[in-house]
Amino acid sequence: MDNQNLIDMANRIGDFFESMPDHEEALAGVADHIRRFWEPRMRRALLATLDEPDANGVAMSGFVKEALIKHREQLTPAAPSTI
Structure with missing residues (x-):
């Protein structure tokens, strides 16, 4: 999975929601969009980038971060079942 592409997509989502007048509602909007429309492996990869130092390439916006x-807890996918 290309983390730079995921960060770029998240930044574009953030650009849309950041223009909202209510900051908390805008933050929730970013998280809700990613939770509803991104598959679990995409969310896992994006959240993993939070724990890495900034690498060369596309930087995550402060708003998205x-x-x-x-909203990390609600964005973290449930562990896959091992049945």
Whole structure:
């Protein structure tokens, strides 16, 4: 999975929601969009980038980073069952 592409997509989502007048609602909007429309492996990969130092390439916007950190628990997919 291309983490730089995921960060770029998340930044574009953040650009849309960041224009909302209510900051908390905007943060929740980013998280809700990613939770509803991104598959679990995409969310896992994006959340993993929060724990890595910034690498060369596309940097995650501060707004998106804030949204992911604030809503990390709800964005983290459930562990796959091993039945």
